[in-house]
Amino acid sequence: MTNTCILYADPDGTDREEVIEGLRADLSDLDPTFVASGSLADAESVLEDRSVDCVVTEYDLGDGLGIELINHARMHQPDTGGVLFSAVGYDELDTAIFQAPVTEYLDKDSPRAVTRLAELVRLTITRRTQISYPLPEGxxxxxxxxxxxxxxxxxxxxxxxxxxxxxxxxxxxxxxxxxxxxxxxxxxxxxxxxxxxxxxxxxxxxxxxxxxxxxxxxxxxxxxxxxxxxxxxxxxxxxxxxxxxxxxxxxxxxxxxxxxxxxxxxxxxxxxxxxxxxxxxxxxxxxxxxxxxxxxxxxxxxxxxxxxx
Structure with missing residues (x-):
């Protein structure tokens, strides 16, 4: 079955599990498949192997930046949505390396963060599915x-x-x-x-x-x-x-x-x-x-x- 695929990248294993669990519950109607990555290199390999509807990433991935991951996504899957979900404040981000705008940014420490993240992911995927090309039958x-x-x-x-x-x-x-x-x-x-x-x-x-x-x-x-x-x-x-x-x-x-x-x-x-x-x-x-x-x-x-x- 071709359901929604969300790539979530975060070096903190506990955060990954908790966030994915929350997103799975809030986005259950989309029947999402989640691919979890703990590093930039691992996440980039996922993007080269499969189609992804939305990338959610922490800013600091240990071996690189979440912004680099979103740039990589736009290079290999040009219409993939991106959400930067990070404890790093927006003013602290190195936005100079952006090759394309991030769809959304959300502070991890903000109230109801995961619920709001689910809303942003849903919005990102909805925008993505409003496609500008025809689809064949079946x-x-x-x-x-x-x-x-x-x-x-x-x-x-x-x-x-x-x-x-x-x-x-x-x-x-x-x-x-x-x-x-x-x-x-x-x-x-x-x-x-x-x-x-x-x-x-x-x-x-x-x-x-x-x-x-x-x-x-x-x-x-x-x-x-x-x-x-x-x-x-x-x-x-x-x-x-x-x-x-x-x-x-x-x-x-x-x-x-x-x-x-x-x-x-x-x-x-x-x-x-x-x-x-x-x-x-x-x-x-x-x-x-x-x-x-x-x-x-x-x-x-x-x-x-x-x-x-």
Whole structure:
């Protein structure tokens, strides 16, 4: 099930337990999952491994600052909310290192602190869910399907890199990518450029978030600056993406978990043969991914009910 995930970082183990217990009670209607971290390094690793709806952090994490954690969250999961929950007074914070504003600050020692924290977390998550991009039908089931695969399986990355090499070469494209569309971000799984180190990006900044809306269609964009969906998207232009062709990764149960796409730094068209080629590569990619279902998912039919760059 794809429920709300809250990352709580605090080096004080007693505080962690007490705060999480209070938040769990006050936010029970959200059915939250809590991930507790006692250091900056541990919390950063969580953000690189899973999608998080809200980060709550103490200011001093021992090996770094909570502000650094929120900056890291905004880098890897751009629309993740952040709350600084600290015994350190606001006037004592080193706000100069902020790369983005903290959603909220709350003094740990203030009256009804945990109850007020729960209200702030709820507000932060509510703002986050007021998304600016379309969702495909069956989004919950799609995310559950995404969570059923082991994308770190030995050999999978190498095989997918080869597929992107074929796509880039055949299409004479600047770059080709296999990516996954998670709850709030797109994550790049493979690319033909071994030097590329793309960070995950918000779905709001992604062309692929439109590709996954139709499992039967290859999406082409001749020039993103002439398309009303993307003409004001500075992120695309900053990456040099002017034209795009992408096919959905469709599971055997019909859920779209990501895309195979290629892009160029100049406006260009893609013909029917190009679309067919990308679609076939997407089918081959999905065949490879289907070979790496997580052990606890084998033999379990996908649910049709509510409940996961």
């Amino acid at each position: 989004e919950t089931q799609r995310l559950e399907a995404l969570g059923s695969y082991d994308f770190d399986a030995e050999g999978l990355q190498r095989s997918l890199d080869r597929i992107t090499e074929l796509a880039a070469r055949h299409l004479d494209a600047s770059n080709a990518v296999v990516n996954l569309i998670e709850k709030h971000r797109q994550r790049f799984l493979a690319t033909d450029d071994p030097s590329a180190a793309w960070d995950a990006t918000s779905r709001a900044d992604s062309v692929c978030t439109f590709t996954i809306l139709d499992a039967d269609r290859v999406l082409t964009v001749e020039d993103v600056t002439d398309d009303p969906r993307f003409e004001t998207n500075d992120r695309l232009l900053g990456e040099g993406i002017r034209s795009y062709v992408g096919a959905p990764l469709v599971t055997s149960a019909g859920h779209v978990i990501g895309t195979v796409f290629a892009w160029s730094e100049r406006p260009r068209s893609f013909d029917r043969a190009d679309e067919t080629y990308v679609r076939v590569l997407a089918e081959v990619t999905m065949d490879l991914i289907e070979c790496h279902v997580r052990p606890d998912e084998r033999g379990v039919a996908p649910t049709d009910g509510e409940g996961g760059p």
